[in-house]
Amino acid sequence: MDIVVFGATGMMGSRIAAEAASRGHNVTAVSRSGRAPEGVDGQVTAAVGDASDPSQVADLVRGADVVASALVPPRDGTDPRAPLVQLYADFLSGVRAGGAPRTVIVGGAGSLLVAPDTRLCDLPDFPAMYKPEALAHAAVLDSLRADPTLPTWTYISPAPEVGPGERTGAFRLGIGDELLPDASSISAEDYAVAFVDELESGAHPRERLSVAQTAQTGN
Numbered sequence: 051m052d053i054v055v056f057g058a059t060g061m062m063g064s065r066i067a068a069e070a071a072s073r074g075h076n077v078t079a080v081s082r083s084g085r086a087p088e089g090v091d092g093q094v095t096a097a098v099g100d101a102s103d104p105s106q107v108a109d110l111v112r113g114a115d116v117v118a119s120a121l122v123p124p125r126d127g128t129d130p131r132a133p134l135v136q137l138y139a140d141f142l143s144g145v146r147a148g149g150a151p152r153t154v155i156v157g158g159a160g161s162l163l164v165a166p167d168t169r170l171c172d173l174p175d176f177p178a179m180y181k182p183e184a185l186a187h188a189a190v191l192d193s194l195r196a197d198p199t200l201p202t203w204t205y206i207s208p209a210p211e212v213g214p215g216e217r218t219g220a221f222r223l224g225i226g227d228e229l230l231p232d233a234s235s236i237s238a239e240d241y242a243v244a245f246v247d248e249l250e251s252g253a254h255p256r257e258r259l260s261v262a263q264t265a266q267t268g269n
């Protein structure tokens with residue numbers, strides 16, 4: 051498949067690019083710097099592009115089978131909600147203009163439900179430093195669900211703790227908004243396995259998924 055990854059030099063995006071390339075896909079790795087993602091072997095072409103510019107996005111995704119986004123909200127201390135919603139509006143407008151059929155999005159964990167009306171980020175012990183980013187991701191998910199005319203998307207939340215680790219290939223996949231039982235962590239590598247599975251299959255259009263450690267591995 052031809053896969054275009056936005057945010058491909060980042061912690062999450064580089065692992066998605068690496069996983070996709072390792073499966074033999076042709077990967078275009080986009081960031082504003084245009085650097086090649088680290089740790090990637092295989093068919094990867096680094097490209098310069100700004101996801102906030104619909105015409106650049108359209109040119110980059112034209113002919114792609116599927117698009118991946120590991121874009122980030124601003125992390126400069128300002129409220130990231132409106133900027134991230136706007137970034138996704140511009141980005142998906144470019145995806146539509148370029149005619150790519152599907153987009154899979156790296157989301158946040160904070161908006162997963164721990165009780166019927168309670169999100170993880172509503173709990174008093176949710177780390178304050180992550181709350182603005184969690185709320186920004188929640189706002190993006192709301193905006194995706196509010197507009198049925200958007201190009202097809204799938205939104206995949208990692209477990210609350212995610213970082214570089216081991217690729218075990220073992221994880222649990224949740225479908226819907228509920229935090230999986232005892233979900234605490236996932237390596238970025240195993241998250242990328244689940245993410246590329248969805249890139250390949252397109253099995254969950256317009257759905258929210260989550261990825262967490264298995265009870266056995268505890269990764």
Ligand SMILES: NC(=O)c1ccc[n+]([C@@H]2O[C@H](COP(=O)([O-])OP(=O)(O)OC[C@H]3O[C@@H](n4cnc5c(N)ncnc54)[C@H](OP(=O)(O)O)[C@@H]3O)[C@@H](O)[C@H]2O)c1
Pocket residue numbers: 056057058059060061062063080081082083084099100101102120121122123156157158159160183208209210211212
């Ligand atoms: N548990 C959780 O909920 C959890 C944990 C970790 C991460 N995440 C989410 O995962 C996503 C990725 O995080 P990360 O830590 O991998 O981020 P990161 O390491 O900072 O990487 C961000 C990537 O996006 C690119 N980028 C930023 N703005 C762009 C734009 N306008 N156009 C094109 N590329 C752009 C960056 O490259 P350039 O700067 O060169 O453009 C870089 O490649 C974030 O949305 C984050 O909130 C969630």
